[in-house]
Amino acid sequence: MSDGRPFSAAHGSAPDDPTRRRFLVGGSLMVSFAIAPAVAALAQTTTEAGTFNASAPKLPGSLKTTPLLDAWIKVTPDGHVSVFTGKAELGTGIRTALLQVAAEELDLAPDAIELVTADTTRTPNEGYTAGSHTMADSGTAILNAAAQVRALLVASAALRLGVDAAALTTRDGAVIAADGRRVSYGEAVQHADLHQNAQPDAPTKPPSAYALIGHMLPRVDIPGKVTGGASYVQDLRPPGMLHARVVRPPSYGARLVSVDSGRVEALPGVVKVVRNGNYLAVVADDEWRAILAMRELALAAQWRSGPPLPDPANVHALLMSLPAQEIAVADQGTATSKAAPMATLRARYSRPYLTHGSIGPSCAVAQLDNGAMTVWTHTQGVFPLHAGIAEMLAMPPGKVRCVHVEGSGCYGHNGADDVAADAALIARELPGRPVRVQLMREQEHMWEPFGPAMTVDAKATLDAAGMIADWRYELWSNTHNNRIENAGRLLPAQLLAQPFTPAPPKPIPMPEGGGDRNSIPLYRVPSLHVQHHFVPTMPIRVSAMRSLGAHMNVFAIESFIDELARAAHADPVAFRLKHLDDPRAHGVIRAVADQFGWHAHSALTGDASPRSHGAGFAFAQYKNLMAYFAVAMDVTVLRDTGELSIERVVAAVDCGQIVNPDGVRNQIEGGILQTMSWTLYEETQFDPQRITSYDWSTYPIMRFSSVPKRVDVLLIDRPGLPFLGVGEAAQGPAAAALANAIDDATGVRVRDLPLLGANGKKMLKA
Template identity: 75%
Template structure:
């Protein structure tokens, strides 16, 4: 991306000494990723308790602790939040209040920070290093970070819903501040001075007379195994040295130089390779297979069969692939039930039994309606399309199982695997290793279940399971298809007076609530039944996420038709229902602006009271150079031929709880081919206190690109027998030739205010802004995704 957006807007409550972004020299970061833990087996429980206690309660006691000392809360939602044990504390300290669950300092002064969140490519590892370093007055490269490991870290449920910095980052920030205060108190006692006269610098405590005490020396006189306290003051933003500045992301060098960065890259000593054979379609069952013949192939170690579950293990990856293909050819299957007609899938979904959820129901005083719009929008099933097919490693040894996985929830995965294998949870350790591409529930959990099953069948060996492309694309849980219907009225002055909105959707959360949610467990001779789907309560929401507009509307009725029956396997995809709901709401705002003969930006501002929402809209419009305009009437430019240009605008506050994001865009439409070229996109974002400005821009830029691909091109296809978009030729994604020519992201920094999750803030606005720009360029309002190609050509015909 270009450097045109590398500014930050200072708002009135910004810190007084705010400085320009600075990128420090790329010092080597002492980052201990969770996959760097011992990989061959789960440590002896007694020895591990001793080591854990010795590292955390330095010099005072070696009290034994249970393995799950930091994992006591297991009631989770898709968003990653769960029942609080200390509700008065900030962030994830609510659920895990012990300071040494987050911050550990050994007698040598080594600082280790733990998080239950997983790095998914959002840059949270870098942000957490900055947060801990800021409050502890040390350099980020002096911090060792452990992420998402059931043997080491707090249980923070799933890494989802843009909660990582807001929940885990807040916990680390506050825990670090309290640990620093305890170190100062200990040092004061050892130096016989007032703690208020001491300062901290570079991992040392400095007295007024020049005497120094290392953090390692100071920790000997205190006990970090204690509950955090509410109300402990943080360092004031005016004194920040690390937070608010760009720090080079610690995960990027390996990714751009070909270093070991992903689980797909992991190679452990003595590792063997496995491949699975999936059924040809939903509901198909294995009738017969000659496994003995396959086991006689060169290098094959074992064919694993249990019911309709089928896999092969070999001493070499290519031999495993050859054996898998032979096993596929040898397997005979009974067909499963047919799939619905894809041509009428939305009508089919709307006719299925639904659980009725009243999301919003408010009635107020308003002028009479003068004009009413009634519209329907839809999105297809969508594939995560991870660039690297899902992969996992596992080893079963002496009754204990270790699984390395790019799951977004190591603790729920551990529980599901333990149930599937009839093991205790303390016999299973799940360690997160970053995967090559995914925001949402792709095949990561399923392949981890595969690795666990196969490892049990070959104890003492480390098993690597890599899905093939067609397996990933065919069997992953897709993003649900959705339909929305809106009836909205304006008064004579062009003000919204009534808003009625309905949405139909399957669940957006089939994550691992029990063993039955694992595909492998469903195929066993004694299969596990998936836990029934449940809606995610608002305000987080699932299919109804962001279904309530932030705009001022006196009469509002929002109804969620939650459909439990799933003709296609579905689960979480980045932003859940927000992608569709904001697409519909912000498309509708442009349609209403046309009906009111109003400029789309002015029309939004007219209906907004939230000053922060107004700030991002005005900033995006200003930096884009938005010119006041009235949207073109339908079909005003249709049939012109050649090319036309248009601009669009869209806004949302993610979940109405997190980051604000406004996007303006300029596009060119080729009327002959239906191609849409994005000339430039300008975004403005308010995510509260900014930890790493470049990290925020990364997420918004990436969100715009990913959502442009979703919205313009992507749709999972199927016929009445099977999924047909099983490779890249059948599932098109944005190519390099189609990425936006320019993306500028402008940030509003609000030091001292809470962190607002930004990872999914762009998904909804980036979808709607394309629909609005296409309508501006062509006069054709397209309400069904994907927007480009044949659908756009048909609209212009």
């Protein structure tokens, strides 16, 4: 590892593996191209996923910011083909899908391609892997770059063979003439210039010619995971590695008064105790020894308490009372009907703070060697993290490298960036030795950035015909993006003797949005007003969580739509269809209704029976510009206990051109299950002193016994249409469908999440 080369967790190859060494030598030209624009010009500016100043705005996907073809596709003279993406595999299967896209356009077998993901010295800067942008941005870039590279290779082969390029075909890494003569890609690339900008509107294959896109390909990341192979950053064990553990303060703002480190340094295997201001860690030659030393170090540390946290019972009142930046998200039309309205409804919905609760606590490995720092990390954004670590260490950016290795748990801004900073800080103290830092469960749960609490106030008027005439919607929320904009966003950097100050929180502009993501209903409403009260002050540390504000906003909107349908004496599905003009929205709604066997539901006045059965429906288009999603659920509620059983779920998704049907289905199923856990059970707990939900007993999540008995996912493929991300499409609709089904079963409308929290259970038992 002395040269900073990456080692593979997915394949278990060590740095001195000769196979790996041959690949690196053969691929030495990969670092010779210039990725433009420069890293500084590609700093994240406006969205969670990263919106950059486009150097080539007419190009598709991330080619806008990195237009050079050999930034995406590299072919060596020996025929080795590498494909590069700035996006990271987070367990969503994107490595497989991106391989399919590249292999399709290059006419190669997927296993003949080396896919290189998120590495600050090798790949394009694509910001964060977030916001369901991977296929839309990176997949689109690779599709178009691969098509243009194949065309350049064909043109080169045509000159060599003395034939018209149009008469040539490609297959299995070779260009083939009608008479059977072949020119390998390795031979063709010797007279082809791939170091040129992509061209706009260059042709790609017609969908009718696809052999890989649209078909199921087994995920390339699964075998190692199911057989116990080295798959995650948590699994890395480079030679000579040391183990470190950190000691976090007991609460926000606590100050380290003193620490008697002598007895800890005398423990067997302890290499070093690291203290810098309020930052405290210990390094040992063995993981268990590091854990024992961490416990002793925690006992030896004396802390002064920080300022108190607010009363958790009053969080939503506090949220609505704090100074806010006012953002008019939508303000259009006025109610014009002079007829007496059928009804005016008003409702308030709330969501608590949520914990990411990654099954594997965050981990990173770092090494300082010859003045250069390399960090192996499961961050969702290696480039922003790279900049933050360089600032924290006061090192030139060119001396810092961040390499993504998959982590066992993610879907938002969890502790991955913090532990990467831990590893870098500690490795700086021990030059030449790889240092592995693994957070403990309580450290992950207590110190990660949480999903923000939100409060929503909705008001709408139905005209005499039972149509929505006026819609007023207000939301209060902290930021949903405290990702690494500067070193101060890294928790360890805040604890140093000379601490770094976090960059101030900023809202994410629409149409992507942060707290206001999906706050504009897709429904036809003549008079519409949406107001975002962006609250910069945060009682506890918050940042991005899967789908950002869409989870809460769609939950509130789709719950309110059901309430309006009931007031209009209308079937909930028919009511939605009457207010939608988009044919693709109609498509997913009708697909679910037909498969589910939806029948017109009469508005219930309440069911007093101890065992109540009901169905719920919901729909949304993620961000109003990505995947369309509809879902219906059957539930059974035991009124005397408040227990709930989810009998069946039927969902449909339209995400444009589908690359891997199994991957899309996996994402939708996973999104539904995760959302059910959030919606039914999850709530970050704290008291005036500290976060108190520090393990799985204090932060319960959905158990296998509560998983739906059946989940069916219908895929609506749109060959040739743009890729629309699916990773977060299910979050909001699944939450609302669940609430609507409970209301249908019991006549009780629970508007505060979690639905089976203390308040919800009390309402259901009443």
